[in-house]
Structures are given as structure tokens and as C-alpha cells.
Amino acid sequence: MKPDFKNININAIPKSHIKADYKPDWETVEHINVKPAYTAEDLEGMEHLNYAAGIAPYLRGPYSTMYVMRPWTVRQYAGFSTAEESNAFYRRNIAAGQKGLSVAFDLATHRGYDADHERVMGDVGKAGVSICSVEDMKVLFDQIPLNKMSVSMTMNGAVLPILAFYIVAALEQGAKYEELQGTIQNDILKEFMVRNTYIYPPEFSMRIIADIFAFTSQNMPKFNSISISGYHMQEAGATCDIELAYTLADGWDYLRTGVKSGLDIDAFAPRLSFFWCSGMNHFMEIAKMRAARMLWAKITRRATSHWHCVLTPRLQDGRSPSKTRSTTWHVLVSRLWAQPSVTHSRCTPTPWTRLSLFLPTSRLVSLVTLRFTSRKRPTFAASSTHGQVHIMLSH
């Protein structure tokens, strides 16, 4: 006898009679223990379940509806040989739907040498584009409206001349300071730690950074004056918790540098951005982005009594797709890496909100806190200004 399906209530689910008793059977490289299944009980005591997007601590994103209203910027890190060739490449990409640019400079430019200097002969135009002058920069952005296009520049050591070239090139196009949008990496601390294209000693480098904060916060309100980078740490072997902790600690030092040089933290903190690596451990990476936002909110909250503590994360797939290395396989792997950052796509504020995810989120948060507080500060930052910071915090 055929059942009368009309009378079935598909939502009449019998009460569970299995007791949740799952034992962890996987330890991640972050030393987080993962169970083979999670249930609602695992959420008990979680602090972050009722956080939102667009409201501190920004667990579910810095903007209230995230990608539903404003999709993420599609960028491709690129730069080869000459300004002309890079320019042509950028224009092709823009035509193919790319919404932002990400400029890779060659090592000679990074280290502040002209292309004809004998010490850098082998490096010119190799891992990025060679830019020696404002004229080069104008060629690089020819036909690319800098008042509309968000430009990210990976530049740390030679940040002063490169940023100046960019600004002048934009002004000569007719753009206004306040229209310029994008990011300059300007993260010297991780250069000393892992990337190594610094030019000046730490104290002087930090002063340059403070000057850039001051200038951009006054004149270029849409421009991110620094991209505090965990990316290179993961590429140098860091696990997710270490990447997160050390990078946030760098962020803390930059906050302090700005404040020390007399800047109002509310003026420059909102323009600090972060740059993370998205590795292969899918859920861990998703959790990392979420944990990063909460922790940075906490850190900036400590540094200011106001609410200007939005973490604007930028994310890059591992390794640059420079001409020679982009094999088909690479395409695939990159796709996968990109997933954690974009899975939030349609229904945004992070659809992965609970069970299995919350675990890495929560565990990462505590691990990162541990590493953050116990991190041995780089010696160059040791002339600590805790006293000052505390004074600043107390009002």
C-alpha cells in the first residue's frame, strides 16, 4: 500500500538517542585536536556565537553584508621585466574582469638600486617589474585610471621613492590625493624576520613607517598605509597559529609606532590592513581569518577607547603566478587555496559559522593569544614604550 506522502511531516524528526562522545583522532600541526564529529554540545560556552559582521569584534567580516553588497577585489600579483610589458599585462587582466592591481617589483627595486647598478645586474626585471623613476611609474599605469583602480604594491625597503612615484603618476593623470585607493605593503618588521629586503636599520625603518602613516592619514584617506603580512611567515614554514600571532604582534608594534610619533590612533588605525597566506588546510584557514578579525579588534580596542578597529584582510594564494611558473597544476592548487577566503560568497557573513569550524576558531584564538603574549620581541623593538602605551590606553 503506497504511503500517503501528503500526510508525512518531513520535519518530524525523532529525538536523538545517540550520546555524543567523540574522541579526538587528529592533531593538526597547530597542535589542535580535532574530533571525527561535532554536535551542538560543543558550542556550549563559546563567546563568539552572537557576533556579527560590520560590528566589533567583526567575527563575520568588517562590513555589514560583506560580499552580498560588495564582492571581494579580484587581484593578481604580477609584474615582469619592463614597465611597458607589465602595463600591457595589467590592461589585459582588467579587460578580463580583474578589479584591482597588485604590483610585484623586482629585487633591485626592492633594495633601492637603479636597474643599471652593477650589484643587481642579475635581478633586474626577474621577479617583478623594474621601476627606477617616476617616468617608469607613469608607463606602468598608462591608461589605468588611478582614481578608480585599487592598486596594491608590494614594497617595503624602498617604500619612500616608490610611494612617491605612484602618487606623482596619479596626480599627473588628474587624480586627487583623496581618490587614491589601494595598499602599500610597508611592513618592515616581517622583512627583518622572513623576507629580507630591508635597506635601513630597524629604528630608521620604523620612523619611515610612522611618516607614511602620518602623510597618508592626512591626505589619502582611502589608502591602506601598511599591509601587515603573515603571508611570508607561512611561506617560511609558520603554522597558522604562529603566522597569526606574530603578525598581530607586528601590528601591535605599528600601532605603538604611530602613537609614539604623535598620531591620533583613530586617524591611522583604520588604514592598517593585513595580508595572510591561505594554505591547504581548508577549515583551519577559514577559522584563521575569523579569529584574526576578533583578535585584532581586541588589540585595537585595547589601544583605543573608540571603535575604529576594523581588520581589513587581504588574502593571497600561495606563490606568485609569474609567467614561468604558472602551470596547469598551479591553477588548480590556487583555486583550492582561494576557496577559504571566497566561500563566504553568496550568503556572506561567513556561512561556516558553527560546529566543526568554531573549534579551530576558538582553539586558534587561545593558541594565538598564548604565542602573542609570549613572543620574544625583536631586539630592535625592545626600547619598549609600555609606559607610554599604558598612559595612552588609560584615557
Next chain:
Amino acid sequence: MSNHKKLFEEFPPVTTEQWEAVIEKDLKGADYNKKLVWKTAEGFQVRPYYRAENLKDIPWLDTKPGEYPYIRSTKKEGNDWLVCEDIVVKDYHEANQKALDALNRGATALSFRLEYDKPYDAVEISGLLNGIVAEAVEINFYNNKYHLPLLEMMSKVPGIRGSLNYDPLTRYIRRGTWFISENTDMELAAILSKAEIPGVQTIGVNAHVFTNAGATISQEMGIALSVGVEYIEQLLAKGMTIDEIAPKMRFNVAVGQTYFMEMAKMRAYRMLWAEILKAYGAKEENCKIRIHAFNALINMSLYDPYVNMLRTTTGTMSAVLGGVDSFCVTPFDATFEEATEFADRISRNQQLILKEESHFDKVADPAAGSYYIENLTESIATAAWNVFLQIQEEGGYLASVRKGTIQNIVKESAAKRFSNVATRRETILGTNQYPNFTEVMKFDPAEWVFKADCKREANAEVDTIDTFRVAQQFETMRYATDVYAKDHKRPTAWMFTYGNLAMRKARANFASNFFACAGFEVVDNPGFKTLEEGIAAARQVKPEILVICSSDEEYGEGNALKIYEELKNETIVVLAGNPEGTVDILKEAGLEYFIHVKSNVLETLQSFQKKLGITK
């Protein structure tokens, strides 16, 4: 977890009112529903965010993995799935070598695609399985019409697990005929299913047929579940019990591009099938659905074929996070050739990477508890159940097929998809949006590549459905240009850019993307300082199509009209944009072509091809 030190006490929980207030502000007066609510093809709406309170009415949150109705997986712990590889069998010895190679490189299940009307003998089948340890692998057969002898041969393999995939019911809607007759075909279903080979499922409900013929997710599910119920009814009538029938069935499901929706689909399948079986009185243990999944072909493309790898990667992720039992990645070149060794290797590794490097196998039903995915699961289950009930109301699957209702449902959705692709409401990357400008077809694709796959037989008793790919119309169009360009100059669309930098770039980009979809050569220009300079340059280049790209204001100043008047006898003049007011003036002057976001890309480009003599 509850013993954690509190880290975020300074941040109080956010209320929905607070959140909505911020959204309200960010909308800057825009309409909430228009801007933020997504109306799906399945007919339900998706909100811009979900939060804890949206879980209140989800009734299954308390259930555990491995527990009826199995929304949270049919397995109790972990999320391991079988990595399946398709082996096309032409020469059984070669196929055997290929199978062994796949197993050595990480596959844990095999699908042998046999020839349709070849009667295989025992020597061939044992040769095909030579060296394969049946206990360690799942072995599935597809496509061969001699099911009974095949099952007999399978039964001789000790410890065999796998499937036979006998499915006369979906065959009926594809071909319009039975193998022999309804009664004989169903009699055979009973004979096959009564055979005592415990690890082998005999019936394979080919849900993918409906997906690849254009059905929405809820339609595909509702129809496939009705197919399942039709088998149950027929087999019960042949004297089997529900607990004998249930373990003999499996569902072969195609997974598409809507990432979260596809994930929810797998969860909803498990729940609805379990509830159907329970209604028949099956034991809970037998209410577990078995889902084998693979990537749908319907949205894969011929041009820019490596993009298919990206498509199949997200599809695979949906399916395995949704908790399927086994998965087979459709090779990226399936749209135009029999998979090469390279394509097969990438397909296999797409799964292995998710398992070995991204750890998708570690946790059961990782989507559980996600505010969004739980709600999506409920929406999809409800929508699918409604389709199912509608079919039952008409007397079930076969009755509906005889009336043509199911065919109509599917064909209506298919037509909608074609129109959505033609107008870019649905994107097929590299085909109707962001084509690869420099790509030229390097080989002559076979005829089937461009055509719907029609299996209808001459003596069909009912209306039938065809499977197809939504990109095919664009591909046919672009390929016509490629063929034409073999002995003609490839037509050029030339951008007449002037004035406002941002607008002229935006419009030149739009127009370039537009014309490249038809395989036209696209030439962008850096922006002419004067109209005269541009007109002179155009006269020198002599493009077949000239696209005026500037701002609405500048169009309004009579510039566009001037360009048109100057060049209308030398080239086809097109204007990028739809500038209010100016359009009428230009139309009056005789300018016919305006391309903008509301254009039907396909029809517009086809009309240019005709005008240029590429097609008739």
C-alpha cells in the same frame, strides 16, 4: 570547550536589531530585498546573513552523524568517501591496465563504462578485473544492456562490492522506450534485486539525467525521489519487501556550480529518502541512501577548457562536504574528447588533494550547525518535497512521464537557463563572460560537441528529454568565427575610445568582452585626443566593427553622432552604452546597434555574424 578562559568579554553579543541598523545605514537608501535577498532558481529566497536565531526552527539539529534520518551522514564518524575513477572499456585488457594504474595512484572505486549492446563473456569480465582485490575496491558497471549475465558474472567474484546500475525508468524518459516492455523490465528489476549478492546494488537511479537536462536542484531531487518510489512500488508488487528493496538501490547524482546549495542538496537527499523508506516501514538501518556523485556536464565548456577544472573542484568540494559516499570528478576535457591520461590524472588528484592536503575526510558533516547551510538544507528539502508531492499527486513518476508533466517541468527550466546565459544573468566564465581573447580552436571538434545529447528512439512512446550544455549556443557561434577565419580575415571589433578615462575604459572593457565572445579580434585603443584623430585612425585600420566608447555626457554633446555620420558607410558602428535621450537621436540618424548590460549577448552577436557573412 566551556572551560576556556574568556577572551572577548569586552565585546557584548550583537543583537539582530543592531546588525540590521548597520546594514540599513550601509544600504544608503537602496532597497533591502532587491539588493540583498537572493531569489534562487528553486523558488525560495536566501537572506544576506543567517544567525543563531535562524536555527530555532530547524528540527534535526540534535541528531548525530549515522543517526536516522541521516541528514548528518550515514556514517557515524569522519567523512571518508570513495575516490572513484571512470574507466571506458573498449579493449578489456587495456581497461584492466588502466584500472590497476588508477588504483595504484589513489583511486578506491572504479566505474567501468561498458559498451551498450555488447554481450560480455566471463573471460572478458574476469580479464577486466584481473589483479583487482575485490574486497578492497568498489566495482561498478554502467551502460551495458545485458544486466542479468553481468550480475551473474559479478556474483562469481568473491567479496565483491559495487553496483550494476540497472535503470529502465530514467532510460524511458531519455529514449521513450523500454528495454523490452514495462512489465518485463520491471520483472528483471525484481530478478536482479532478489539475487543474493549482499554488497551489490542493482538499481541505480540516474538523477544526473534531470540535472543535465536543465532541471533545477529541487526539480532534480523531486523527480529522482519519484523514480525511487516508482521502483519501490513496482518491486513490492513483484513480491519483494521494503527491507529487501532498499539496500539494492543507489542514486547517481550530478553536482553543479551553486556551491552551498549543492552541499545542502546532498544532506536533503539523505533526509527525504530516509523518510520515504520509513513511510514504507523499512528498518532504520535500511533507510540510508547511497549517493554516488560526479560533476554535471551542463555548465562545462568547450572554450577555455581548463576553467572546467576550477568548476569541477568547487563541485567536488560541495559534494564531499555534503557527505556523498563516492565521487568521480568529470575530466575537464569531457566536453570535447575522451579523457586523456593527463585529464584523468588531474581529476583523480582533485579529489586526493581535498582528502590528503585539505583534510576534507576528517570530520563528519562539517556543514552541520552552519546557520546558512542548515537553513538552505531546509529550504531545498521543502522545495524538493513539493515537487515530489506534485508528481505523486499525478500518480507517480511513470504516470507523470506518460502525461509529459516531468518533461515539461524540465524543458521549461532548460529554456530559462539558455535565456539566462544568453543575457548573462547566468555566467559561464570564458564563454559568455570574460572569454580568453587569444584562444582559437586548434582542432575540429566532433559534431556531438555542439549538440544536445538526444537518445530518443524512433518508436518512442512518450516525450523525451535531452541532456545538453548551456554553453553550446555560444560555442557554436564562436566556432563559426574560427572556421570563417581559416580562409578569411578574422573580423575586428575596434574600440573608438575618447574622453572621460574611467568611462571609456569601462565601456571598452565591456565591449571587448562582448565581441570576444564571438571570437572576433578585439582592438582596444589608448584614447584619442580628438575625434578627427580617431576617425583618421579608423580609416586606416578599416575594422569590420567600430565601437564608440565614452561617457554618456560626451555622447550627448553630439560626438557620437559625428563619428557615426563620418564612418557609417565604411564600418558597422556600434555604441557602447544606452544613454538616455541620446539613444533616440542616434537611432533617428540610423545608428542601430547599442550594446549594454541589458543586451542579449547571444542574439546580438549572432546578428553581427550574419551581417558579416560568417553565418547565413
